[in-house]
Every structure is written in structure tokens, then in C-alpha cells.
Amino acid sequence: MIVMKFGGTSVADQAAIKRLMAIVRAARQTATQPEAADWRGPVVVVSALGGATDKLLTAATDAGAGNIPAAVDALKALRARHLDVAGIVGASADRPAVDAFIHDQFDELERLVGALGVLREVTPRWLDTIAAAGEILSSRLVAAALSAHGIAAAWVDSRTVIVTGDEHQAAPPLMTETQTALSAVVDPLLADRQVVVMGGFVGANTAGVTTTLGRGGSDYSAAIVGACLGASEIQIWTDVDGMLTADPRIIKGVQVVPHLSFGEASELAYFGAKVLHPATILPAVGKNIPVRILNSRRPNDAGGTLITRDRSLTNGPVTAMASKKNVTVVDITSTRMLMAHGFLARIFQAFEAHRTAVDVVTTSEVSVSITVDDPRRLPEIAASLREVAEVTCEDRMAIVCAVGDGLQCDPAFVSDLLQSLRGIPIRMVSQAAARRNVTLVIREADLEAALVRVHERFLGVSA
Known part of the structure; x- marks a missing residue:
């Protein structure tokens, strides 16, 4: 079983989600071949629609400053965008439920920013509640899109399976509790040959209060899920070809690094490489699960970056x-x-x-x-x-x-x-x-x- 994480640009609009569906369909067909060692999955972890988290947090900040009209306008624009993306579900039987889900989420968000505007205060807890809506919405959309296009898929609310500590905005995962929850909720769906779709970044504490793993935490979520479910590989699908030799915004001659050790990838992520969240490697290291970075815009291109425990030292000192x-x-x-x-x-x-x-x-x-x-x-x-x-x-x-x-x-x-x-x-x-x-x-x-x-x-x- 593999875990496939898709970033914000990979779920930004209908065209991006169509590419995602093609990638998942190909992985699904491979996983269900008779010779496949594991017919389960994949598990798909998605970020919010590209840019949605920033807009949600801006709306929260505006509300806390008393600018309720600006916050409501931002939410109305996001509501319209999500309804537009929901068009990919087509005229399937699930479309009314998807539209109702979107409206329910944004109705609640508008009530919340109205309350924050009166209180003139935005606590970390409420920031988590508002920010989490991006991944909750996108994962529900992707699950419905897959089902509408003939891929058996089930949506799982991440707050029911990613169990964290009580901190907000960078909550630590409780791995034992998370593994128990994932086994109870996700394993039966995988056994039923369904693709499981869940939002990254989002969890809940033991009292059920919404938390987040910190910005960029969808990669971390994918690694947590992979480690807890014993994945054979964790795939990070993004809009670049893999880990690069340097920042392409500064260096024009960068190249894709085909193979990194866990240690190298951790150092690069910690010190600024944006392709991978720094915490992603930790759960993978513990279970020795390979991590592969791939480009969702060019899924058929050979390449990407493979991250494993060890690699052969065939090049110079600097990777x-x-x-x-x-x-x-x-x-x-x-x-x-x-x-x-x-x-x-x-x-x-x-x-x-x-x-x-x-x-x-x-x-x-x-x-x-x-x-x-x-x-x-x-x-x-x-x-x-x-x-x-x-x-x-x-x-x-x-x-x-x-x-x-x-x-x-x-x-x-x-x-x-x-x-x-x-x-x-x-x-x-x-x-x-x-x-x-x-x-x-x-x-x-x-x-x-x-x-x-x-x-x-x-x-x-x-x-």
C-alpha cells in the first residue's frame, strides 16, 4: 500500500484534480494486479486548494481586527471557488451532498468570523478551526470526484484519525493513539478495496478539539499515515520534479537530485528546501519507508527524487x-x-x-x-x-x-x-x-x- 500526498497546486482547480484522478487511477490499477503484493489503497492525503489556507487565515485576522465585512467577502469568494471546483463531480448522485457540505462549512465559518469580530480576539484554537476548513473541504471534494469518475473512494475526516496533543498551530501527533484510530477507521476501507481520501495538516486532540500540525503539515500527515499503516512507499506529489540542487529562484542551473538519504533530506528540508516539510522524514525513518517526490504535472516522466535510509556515495561531497x-x-x-x-x-x-x-x-x-x-x-x-x-x-x-x-x-x-x-x-x-x-x-x-x-x-x- 502506498500513501500519495497531493499539495495545494495539485488540487488547485478542476484541471489539477483531473490530473490527480489519472495518477490515482494508474496507482489503483497497479495495486489491483493479481501479482501485486498488497492490493490495498492507495491512501490519498491532500492539502487545501492552492492559496486557500492563506485566505482563511487572512479572514480570521481581519475578523479579529474588527473588519468583519472584509472577512465575510473573503469567505464568499472562497465559497464560490469551492463550488466551482465541485463541478468536477458532475451530475453524480453525490453532487447535492457535496454542495450542501460546502455551504455548511462556509456558513459555519461566516458565523465564526462574525463572533471573532465582536470579541476582537483570535486565539490559536480558533485559528486552527478556521485554517482546518481548507483541508476538510478539499478532501471531501477529491473523494467525491474520484467516486464520480468510477474510482471507489471513501472520505475520512482527518480529525477522527490523526490524534494530537493539546497545542494549537503546531500540535505534536500522538502516534500510538493515531495508529489505533487509523487501524479502526481506515483499514476496513482499504480491505474493501476503496481509495481512502483525507485532508493533511489537520487533526484533533483527545477531546476532539480541532488542531493543526503547522504550516506545510500535509507532508507530515502523509508520513504519519504511512508509518502507522505500514506503507511500502510515501509519495509526495507536487509541482516540481523533485528535490533540487539549490533554490531555482536564485540558481538557474539547478538539477534534480535523483537519490537522497533520509539524513540529507532532513537537513535540506530543515534549512529551507520548500519541497518537503522538515518533519516528514521522521516517521518514515522510524519504519524505513521510502519517500518519493514526484511532479503531478508530469506524472509519466521518469525521475523525481527517491529518499531512503542509505545511498551509494558516487558523487562529490555536496549533494x-x-x-x-x-x-x-x-x-x-x-x-x-x-x-x-x-x-x-x-x-x-x-x-x-x-x-x-x-x-x-x-x-x-x-x-x-x-x-x-x-x-x-x-x-x-x-x-x-x-x-x-x-x-x-x-x-x-x-x-x-x-x-x-x-x-x-x-x-x-x-x-x-x-x-x-x-x-x-x-x-x-x-x-x-x-x-x-x-x-x-x-x-x-x-x-x-x-x-x-x-x-x-x-x-x-x-x-
């Missing part, structure tokens, strides 16, 4: 590069406290207390430098640390990360890397313990030049 803009460097200096017991722990506790993730860390005799890509809580973090240290922040920085399992076999790599960047000021340098990445922090203004130089030097492709 691909990742980068992040809008990075802030936080310098924490204390000649009095640096060597004191528990000082570093206190620093990280301050970031943890304010739910701010840290990317890169370097230390010297008297200071610690840390990078973050979400500076919203830095004033509070700095205030708590100024009791024991001097804290300064420098924004408009960027991260460049060279990733490759082959780095551990090239002791001269860091020297060669720095030589290729001669003339570009380097703010921080870090190498992970696993020695599969070297990360540099530079000025954002130097990012493009740095990427071009490193890409040409180590990947042999001119920009």
Missing part, C-alpha cells in the same frame, strides 16, 4: 544546497556567566519558553551566537536573558547550507568552501556532529552571490 532568508543573529555575551554551570541551559530555556526555534549555534569564550528565522518573540527572550548577559540582535542575515553524506569523507571541504567564498564576509560557521552539512551565516545581500559560487564550485553546474 545539494539549502538557504534561508530573513534570519536574525542573536549574540549573547557575558564574561561573568559563560562558564558558569547551567548558563547554556538557561539560554535555550529562554528560547523554549517563548516557542522560538533555533537554527545555528556557535560559542566562543565569552559569547554565544544563535540564529532564528522567527523574530517575533525576541524582545521577550532578550529581556529574560539581559538579567545575566548582554544581548544584541542583527537582522537581514541569511543561511547557506551545503549538504551531503560525502562531506564526512572530505576533510578539506570546509577549507575549499571558504576559499570559494573569498571576499564575502562570513558571520558564523557550523558543522553538524553527523558531518553531513556545513552551515554558513552571511548577510542577506550576499546570499545570491554565495549560492552561485558554491553551486558552481561543488556541483559543477554553471548558474
Whole structure:
């Protein structure tokens, strides 16, 4: 059984859903061949219609600011868009129920934004409730479309099978409870030879309150489902050909990376590769399930990127590069406290207390430098640390990360890397313990030049 995840661009409109149906039909025919080892599935996990989540969150923000008319107008436009996409269901017996489902969802959303407009407050819980509507709607549409076109399909509300903790906007999945729920709900449908369709990104806590896994969480949902159901492969269908050697918006000569290890893919996703959610790899690693990235616009093209536990080291030290803009460097200096017991722990506790993730860390005799890509809580973090240290922040920085399992076999790599960047000021340098990445922090203004130089030097492709 395979899990197939389709992103927002792959369900954006009727044409995109037609491509999705053709892909699922082909997978279904393969799975039901007599020689197939597993006739079940596939399980299809979908994102919201492209751009819908952003519009839902904007409507929530407008409502919280008291601008109820703007919020309602946005919801009316989204309602019309979903009804238009529902045209793909045609005149099937399910069409009235699909239209009624869409109207019920948006009627409830309009009531909710009206209430938020009166309260002038949008809590994380209500943001999750509103954002989740995108995947709930899209998955219901896709299930109906498949059924209307002769593919036996069943819709499963993700809130009944993805069980999470109580946090909102980035709720951690409870894997044992989720596996129990999936086995009870999804396994019988698969045994009945149905394609199961569910929304990504969305879950619910043990009390049934709607939660989300964080932005980009549909990939994560697919991996969770694959791990819990023992999938043979997790497929991420998107609008690009696979993981690329660098950001194509910056480097013109990028190439598809045909094969990555789990470790390489995790590093690339964490440090900015947008094709894959950083948490996606974790459930797959635990069950050693291959992850394959494919292009829904070109499903018949051989290629894509296959991600497995190990791969042969046949190329140079660098497999691909990742980068992040809008990075802030936080310098924490204390000649009095640096060597004191528990000082570093206190620093990280301050970031943890304010739910701010840290990317890169370097230390010297008297200071610690840390990078973050979400500076919203830095004033509070700095205030708590100024009791024991001097804290300064420098924004408009960027991260460049060279990733490759082959780095551990090239002791001269860091020297060669720095030589290729001669003339570009380097703010921080870090190498992970696993020695599969070297990360540099530079000025954002130097990012493009740095990427071009490193890409040409180590990947042999001119920009």
C-alpha cells in the first residue's frame, strides 16, 4: 500500500484534480494486479486548494481586527471557488451532498468570523478551526470526484484519525493513539478495496478539539499515515520534479537530485528546501519507508527524487544546497556567566519558553551566537536573558547550507568552501556532529552571490 500526498497546486482547480484522478487511477490499477503484493489503497492525503489556507487565515485576522465585512467577502469568494471546483463531480448522485457540505462549512465559518469580530480576539484554537476548513473541504471534494469518475473512494475526516496533543498551530501527533484510530477507521476501507481520501495538516486532540500540525503539515500527515499503516512507499506529489540542487529562484542551473538519504533530506528540508516539510522524514525513518517526490504535472516522466535510509556515495561531497532568508543573529555575551554551570541551559530555556526555534549555534569564550528565522518573540527572550548577559540582535542575515553524506569523507571541504567564498564576509560557521552539512551565516545581500559560487564550485553546474 502506498500513501500519495497531493499539495495545494495539485488540487488547485478542476484541471489539477483531473490530473490527480489519472495518477490515482494508474496507482489503483497497479495495486489491483493479481501479482501485486498488497492490493490495498492507495491512501490519498491532500492539502487545501492552492492559496486557500492563506485566505482563511487572512479572514480570521481581519475578523479579529474588527473588519468583519472584509472577512465575510473573503469567505464568499472562497465559497464560490469551492463550488466551482465541485463541478468536477458532475451530475453524480453525490453532487447535492457535496454542495450542501460546502455551504455548511462556509456558513459555519461566516458565523465564526462574525463572533471573532465582536470579541476582537483570535486565539490559536480558533485559528486552527478556521485554517482546518481548507483541508476538510478539499478532501471531501477529491473523494467525491474520484467516486464520480468510477474510482471507489471513501472520505475520512482527518480529525477522527490523526490524534494530537493539546497545542494549537503546531500540535505534536500522538502516534500510538493515531495508529489505533487509523487501524479502526481506515483499514476496513482499504480491505474493501476503496481509495481512502483525507485532508493533511489537520487533526484533533483527545477531546476532539480541532488542531493543526503547522504550516506545510500535509507532508507530515502523509508520513504519519504511512508509518502507522505500514506503507511500502510515501509519495509526495507536487509541482516540481523533485528535490533540487539549490533554490531555482536564485540558481538557474539547478538539477534534480535523483537519490537522497533520509539524513540529507532532513537537513535540506530543515534549512529551507520548500519541497518537503522538515518533519516528514521522521516517521518514515522510524519504519524505513521510502519517500518519493514526484511532479503531478508530469506524472509519466521518469525521475523525481527517491529518499531512503542509505545511498551509494558516487558523487562529490555536496549533494545539494539549502538557504534561508530573513534570519536574525542573536549574540549573547557575558564574561561573568559563560562558564558558569547551567548558563547554556538557561539560554535555550529562554528560547523554549517563548516557542522560538533555533537554527545555528556557535560559542566562543565569552559569547554565544544563535540564529532564528522567527523574530517575533525576541524582545521577550532578550529581556529574560539581559538579567545575566548582554544581548544584541542583527537582522537581514541569511543561511547557506551545503549538504551531503560525502562531506564526512572530505576533510578539506570546509577549507575549499571558504576559499570559494573569498571576499564575502562570513558571520558564523557550523558543522553538524553527523558531518553531513556545513552551515554558513552571511548577510542577506550576499546570499545570491554565495549560492552561485558554491553551486558552481561543488556541483559543477554553471548558474
